Amino acid sequence: MKRRVVDLFCACICLTVIGVAILYPNQIRARNTILVTAILLEVVFLILSIRDKEERKEAVGHLGMGLPSESELITEIVLLSEEDTELMTWDMYGKIAMIIGRDVKENQVDIDLGRSTYASMVDIEHAVLNYSIGNWYVEDLGSTNGISVKKAEDGRVYKLSADTPCRMERGDCLYVGLNRLLLR
Incomplete structure (x- = not known):
């Protein structure tokens, strides 16, 4: 410049x-x-x-600083079973933040994993997804079992540190405890 x-x-x-x-x-x-x-x-x-x-x-x-194209936009998150079948789906279109956790009536979460197979491994407020400048970011909220991300581009699984955002891309998988969430 x-x-x-x-x-x-x-x-x-x-x-x-x-x-x-x-x-x-x-x-x-x-x-x-x-x-x-x-x-x-x-x-x-x-x-x-x-x-x-x-x-x-x-x-x-x-540098990846541009806005994602239509085919790269993340519009939903899907809870997958161990056999890769869809168990639950949450719409992300038009939202700017989504809390992942378990709804215990005293809190409100956007992605409720309280009825999932591995609900006991999910904190009440486990993680947050934030939308900023055309991209979604996930951040561990200091959960007991943590968050891991399997990146679609290289297939590797990365363990996230608490309070460190990670940029998500279409096709990435979030591991919340043992629950697997696909972003698409």
Whole structure:
């Protein structure tokens, strides 16, 4: 960004030199040489500023900072059995935060695993899913049995530290205790 500003500033200086050379032709020695040089430099600095802008767009895309495409959007979370059948589904579309846990009437959770096979391994408020800048993030709320994430891109399972958000992608699986939640 700073490079682009400097390039645009230099282009403005060249434009000023061109303007002065055109407005005061009789008062500048080697007017034609200065004019040609200023025009060439103007073109070079404009090209550099445009190139810097395009490089920045590419860098943002490579860092994963852009918004996900339609096919990458996570719109639901599914509780899977050990045989990969769907036991329960929760809609995530239009939400910005979802608490995962067990509903014991004194709290409200969005994803209630209280009736799941491994409900005893789920804390009352086990984890939270937060939506920010086009992505979902999961965070362990200091649970007893923790959270693990199986990333779709490499198939590896990662254990999360408490209070450390992890960016989720479509196809990732969350392990809440022994419960398996697929994000799709």
